[in-house]
Amino acid sequence: MVRQPSKKLRKNLFGGGAVVVLAALNAPAAVSFAEARYHAYKIAQPGYQRKYGSWRQVDVPSEYRVNAIHAALLRTGKVLLIAGSGNDQKKFDSGTFETVLWDPRNDTFKKIPTPEDFFCSGHAQLPDGRLLVAGGTARYEILDGQVRKAGGGMRVKNESPDKAVTLRKGTVFRSPSGVEYVSRFDVTVPRAKREFEVSYTGSGQMKPWRTKVTAAEARVFVEAREEGPQALTTEAAQYEIVGLEGADADNVYGLAQRLTTEKQDFQGIKGAYEFDPRAERYVPVAPMKDARWYPTLVTLDDGRVLAVSGLNDVGDVVPGDNEIYDPATRKWSRGPSRYFPTYPSLFLTKGGKLLYTGSNAGYGPADKGRAPGLWDLEKNTFTRLGGLTDPDQLETSSSVLLPPAQRQRLMVLGGGGVGESPKSTARTSIVDLSLADPSFRDGPALPQGTRYLSSVLMPDDTVFTTGGSRQYRGRGGSDVLKAQFYDPRTNGFTEAAEPTVGRNYHSEALLLPDGRVATFGSDPLFDDKDDTRLGTFEQRIEVFTPPALHRAGATRPVLGEGPEKVDGSGRVTFRTADADRIATARLMRPSAVTHTTDVEQRSVELGLTKGSDTVTVDVPKDRTLVPPGWYMLFVTDRDGTPSEAKWVRVG
Incomplete structure (x- = not known):
């Protein structure tokens, strides 16, 4: 038993x-x-950090945590983090626009009054160290199925050559059938253009003067007063403006064709400002002619800034109407016409042409304006460049002008399909503009397909790449917690320490004056791998310290006293006790980055003359290589250990 x-x-x-x-x-x-x-x-082990580097999260007090949509390094060494409404409809509706200034030397923060919604604006460094910020958000998108009132673009005509007309927000436009639409923004229509025509008889006698008047035009977004199918139209019609009388009623009217309840995209603003790094405030300047949301601003060789693309005041991609900002007059003028999708990556190259790498941030048709090429601004001609692998996966890719800038080699890294495509590519590709017939050739592949990759030029001529995600906005928990260095000399990647914070859409990375790299932002659609919990914006700041700064016994070369401006011969001299060990010198332009787009950063090789206790650097005089402005001057020793940067003004 x-x-x-x-x-x-x-x-x-x-x-x-x-x-x-x-x-x-x-x-x-x-x-x-x-x-x-x-x-x-x-x-955390010293041996690991000497080989791969290390990451550290910055302790950001809760009152200074913002949705960092844009990041720019100022000539004071501080970093401007621009959120605007931060992709937050509630903050937009309440008029809560945010900017925070971070000082990485002591991790202190300051809130900056923000006059307009700079969410999805463009920015560029100006010659005097100010930061130009232009464009932003006038209206948030309304998705398909959520639009309740018919709306769309209204063309407002003015046939009077005697005066311009301003129509305030809330102006009513009435259709021939009596349906009324309300404007959502102010709009000013210039005077009509008056021209005098001269003609002659067969015997050569001049006939009496004839006057020709060409109506002026402006656009404004309108929305039906009431819901219902009576407001839907796809037929062209003329609309009277309620409240205008007499000659004004005859001369000023609206024209519209499509007023629907289809998805309504984001709409841009015309506002432009300079951020003064000394006064630490925004200073208004003349507005742009076109409203722009998602524009690229690129600095030209004379210090002026070209504004390209963006969604306009009715939510359409600006159809090639580009404009140029002159910091001397603080006004805008017409630029060469060419269409690009939003946030195109445009780089100033030797000789003054702009290289469009094909990298962009999205809006626009899949078959228009996406092919890379060289744009001659003076002739307004565009020469396509072939050879690019996965040319249908350039959206959300990263692009850099490889160091040093004199070699004129540009690199495209990663990217994905247009829109919410699940495609992503591990492709990197390089074009050498010094060749007679340049075309892209594949470089080493990334560890995996990656969108939203951040790429940062380093003082030792490597490119530090980090973050991104395999899928659109990190869907499926696809953030890539990897980092690596690309070395142009060996055309290969080497592993770096892994970040602890995921970065995808609306993330940024930039080089700090002490040689570290700071990363910000990320705006995932979801916070879990099953895509069931809505995402929250990443407000943590994480800083990478490269291996060279961890080497045992390594001491950094130090630049001492010296001028802040390059002299007329292109030279600048600093006192130093480390002259004998300094091997290279680089001028590095500070970043202004958003949406994986950073066309400001560049690294310029400098001539080097060493004395017993001085070092003199020679800066190229070619402003297409070194656009005027403030730069970080780094020197490195024979082991690749960089100094802390000195700020130097060129031009």
Whole structure:
């Protein structure tokens, strides 16, 4: 007979079994916890950091945490983090626009009054160290199925050559059938153009003067007063403006064709400002002619700034109407016409042409304006460049002018399909503009397909790449927690320490004057791998310290006293006790980055003359290589250890 265990024994066995079962159930979590602890231990070891570098999260007080949509390094060494409404409809509706100034030297923060919604604006460094910020958000998008009132673009005509007409927000336009639409923004229509025509008889006698008047035109977004199908139209019609009388009623009217309840895209603003890094405030300047949301601003060789693309005041991609800002007059003028999708990556190249790498941030048709090429601004001609692998996956790709700038080689890294495509590519590709017939050639592949990759030029001529995601806005938990260095000399990648914070859409990275790299932002659609929990904006700041700054016994070369401006011969001299160990010198333009677009950063090789206790650098005089402005001057020793930067003004 089999003896049964006692009640006490059965209880103990059951309890022990429960422990075994619970241990089995919790084994994956326990293993994961142990792995995380070991990983944290491993990456904290000096040997690991000397080889791969390290990451540190910045302690940001809660009142200074913002949705960093834009990041720009100022000539004071501080970083301007621009949120505007920060992709937050509630903040937009309440008029809550934010900017925070971060000083990485002591991790202090300051709130900056923000006069307009700079969410999805463009920016560029000006010659005097100010930052130009132009465009932003006038209206948030309304998705398909959520539009309740018919709306669209209204063309407002003015046939009077005697005066311009301003129609305030809320102006009513009435259709021939009596349906009324209300304007959502102010609009000013210039005077009509009056021209005098001269003609002659067959005998050569001049006929009496004839006057020709060409109506002026402006656009404004309108929305039906009431919901209902009566406001829908796809037929062209003329609309009277309620409240105008007499000659004004005859001369000023609206024209519209499509007023629908289809998706209504974001709409841009015309506002432009300079941020003064000394006064630490925004200063208004003349507005742009066109409203722009998602524009690229690129500095030209004479210090002026070209504004390209963006969504306009009715939510359409600006159809090639580009304009140029002159910092001397603080006004805009017409630029060469050419169409690009939004946030195109345009780089100033030797000789003054702009290279469009094909990188962009999205809006616009898939088959228009996406092919890379060289744009001659003076002739307004565009020469396409072939050879690019995965040319249908340039959206959300990263582009850089490889160091040093004199070699005129540009690189495209990663990217994805148009819109919410699940496609992503590991492709990198390089074009050498010094060749007689340049075309793209594949470089080494990234570890995986990556969109939203950040790429930062380093003082030792490498490119530090980090973050991104495999899918659109990190869907499926696809953030890439990897980093690596690309070395143009070996055409290869080497591994770097892994970041701890995921970065995808609306993220940025830039080089700091102390040689570290700071990363900001990220705006995932979802916060879980199953795409069931809506995403939250990433407000943490994480800073990468490169391996060279961890090397045992390594001391950084130090630049001492010296002028802040390059002299007329292109030279500048600094005192230093490290002259004998300094091997290279680079001028590095500070970043202004958003949406994986950073066309400001460049690294310029400098001539180097060493004395017993001085070092003199020679700056190229070619302003297509070195656009006027403030630069960080880094020197590195023979082991690749960089100095802290000195700020130097060129031009």
